[in-house]
Amino acid sequence: MxxxxxxxxxxxxxxxxxxxxxxxxxxxxxxxxxxxxxxxxxxxxxxxxxxxxxxxxxxxxxxxxxxxxxxxxxxxxxxxxxxxxxxxxxxxxxxxxxxxxxxxxxxxxxxxxxxxxxxxxxxxxxxxxxxxxxxxxxxxxxxxxxxxxxxxxxxxxxxxxxxxGPMALFYNKEVFTKYGLTVPKTWDEYIATGKKLHAADPKKFITNDVGDAGFTTSMIWQAGGKPFKTDGKNVTIDLSDAGTQKWTGVWNQLVTGGLVSSIPGWSDEWFKALGDGTIATLPIGAWMPGVLESSVKAGAGKWAVAPMPTYDGQPATAENGGxxxxxxxxxxxxxxxxxxxxxxxxxxxxxxxxxxxxxxxTVSDLKDPAFVDKKSAYFGGQQINQVLTGAASTVVKDWSYLPFQLYANSIYGDTVGKAYQAKTDLNPGLKAWQDALVAYGNQQGFQVNG
Incomplete structure (x- = not known):
């Protein structure tokens, strides 16, 4: 699109x-x-x-x-x-x-x-x-x-x-070069990169995140989490499963350490920050190139794409949007x-x-050389679709959403969002989110366990 x-x-x-x-x-x-x-x-x-x-x-x-x-x-x-x-x-x-x-x-x-x-x-x-x-x-x-x-x-x-929207890591190569940063292949390396960048310039951040339900679910997905299961009207919610814990183990360090920018995504300030290097990376869906090209003109020639960091170095990603x-x-x-x-x-x-x-x-288009090998002028001639189509083949399997996911997203800010505001542990916020969803689902006639 x-x-x-x-x-x-x-x-x-x-x-x-x-x-x-x-x-x-x-x-x-x-x-x-x-x-x-x-x-x-x-x-x-x-x-x-x-x-x-x-x-x-x-x-x-x-x-x-x-x-x-x-x-x-x-x-x-x-x-x-x-x-x-x-x-x-x-x-x-x-x-x-x-x-x-x-x-x-x-x-x-x-x-x-x-x-x-x-x-x-x-x-x-x-x-x-x-x-x-x-x-x-x-x-x-x-x-x-x-x-x-x-x-x-x-x-x-x-x-x-x-x-x-298979996720990849979009990064500002100008910022990475200036501060001697290496593109992270694991989330541990990502944390270390964030610390190094922010220490070198407190006005620079590895990424931004003020609490977004869609991003959270995608990141839990990439970590192998399966917090939502539905069988008819029987629903199970577990926002403390192994994959969720794996993700919060990383993201808590960024949030509590003040390493993520509090600039809201999709705001005018956010687009400006992507252009001037304030925000150095974005783990986001494969549709992002068009957004950068049309809305972040100042970033032309600065951005590049790499595979998503993983927990063990093995390729794995999730969908984000679609x-x-x-x-x-x-x-x-x-x-x-x-x-x-x-x-x-x-x-x-x-x-x-x-x-x-x-x-x-469509698989045929994801394999079409005309699409895969196309060079992007905005990304300095990089054949970004080689990375993005590769990501499409490494999406973790068996993810599912709630049968009331839109409602879940609408109350995310009142639960997990508070942890972002206070820069505290995300897990209590996820527990509050889960409790609210269990109560709501049961009120609506589902049989929800959590």
Whole structure:
């Protein structure tokens, strides 16, 4: 996706309001007639072809900058299909409007953009169409394992992966050269680098972090943690598992040691700090290059990309961000809507998506020499996709989000966020987060252990 869209995605994650998330979970327990993986209307792969041949009109809600170009290209290929594209907003606006339409029983689009982390909250109550009925489960080998897992809830398949965000370490090589720093390969080395930099210049920080739920879950994922497990309405939360402890063992040293900047991510000050060297590194998703290119002009030629530091020196990373398109149960023409989803993320729509700066989830594109070996002028000619596509193959397996992840993200600042403010141990904050999530989940009709 384009950099502006990437900023939108990150802002979206931070902007989810409790009221919107709460309504989603209430629907998960009381709305809809089907549950994830349950019985679905019978169809077949032929239904998709027949729907394309017959034509019709569908509505598509998305915030991605590539959406308009994709819709135009789709309609050029299938002139008997009219796609009404609507940008319903990002964050609270998009999800609240979508959920309100679902609850009202009318007004929902045929196809909607949904983040991977938000997918279970729409799939579990039966608001989305299970695409297995159209034979889409046969497409698994076309996508990276982590993104293919992300479009499932229970046994059901509720989208095809659009993008991916395998994490890598973006670093300011000008700062590293000036202060004699070596690119860290392990998290112990990362801590040592942070200490050396801050000691040399107290105005410089190895990174910034004021407490971000999406970053925390990605970092726990990379450490091998599996704090969230869901089986129907049975949910287990353990934010003190071995992987979580491994991550806090590192990050506590940075937070309590005052080695991370308190500049909020995605703020004007943050973009400035990335340009002037105040923030020296970012462990972040593979979509970050477009953000730097468009919003941190002063960083041109200064930044480089390396694999994520790990705990034992062996390659391992996690996803950070990403979304899919899902077909809504309200759709009057689900087969045509499903055909559009397949075109977007498996067929003709992938090319305009990549042209807009998207980082793919499709294996063929991740292996395409034209993509992998492309040199980036912003990154001083570095072939950054060699690093980023390599990261896509080292994502730790078997991660899952909560069925009320958006609500979880919305209260993160009231729990773990306080530890960042006080520069204290993150573990009590994680325990408070867990306790609040257990109580909330049980109130909403889930059976939560934690």
């Amino acid at each position: 384009k950099s502006s869209n990437r900023r939108g995605l990150r802002q979206l994650a931070g902007a989810i309001a409790t009221v919107a998330a709460a309504s989603l979970v209430l629907a998960a327990c009381g709305g809809g007639s089907d549950t994830a993986g349950g019985d679905q209307p019978q169809a077949s792969p032929d239904a998709v072809k027949e729907a394309l041949a017959k034509g019709g009109t569908i509505t598509y809600w998305s915030w991605t900058p590539s959406a308009e170009a994709q819709v135009k290209a789709f309609q050029a290929e299938y002139p008997n299909v009219k796609v009404n594209y609507v940008n319903a907003g990002t964050g609270n606006d998009h999800y609240t409007k979508l959920q309100n339409a679902i609850k009202a029983g009318s007004g929902a689009p045929d196809v909607a953009q949904i983040e991977y982390q938000a997918l279970p909250q729409f799939a579990l109550p039966g608001s989305l169409v299970d695409l297995r009925q159209y034979g889409f489960d046969s497409l698994s080998s076309a996508y990276t394992p982590s993104t293919w897992t992300a479009v499932h809830a229970g046994e059901g398949l509720y989208g095809l992966p659009q993008d991916s 979304s899919t398109q899902s077909v809504l149960k309200q759709s009057a023409n689900p087969a045509l809507a499903a055909a559009f989803v397949k075109w977007l993320n498996h067929d003709g729509g992938v090319k305009p998506f990549l042209a807009s700066g998207g980082f793919p989830s």
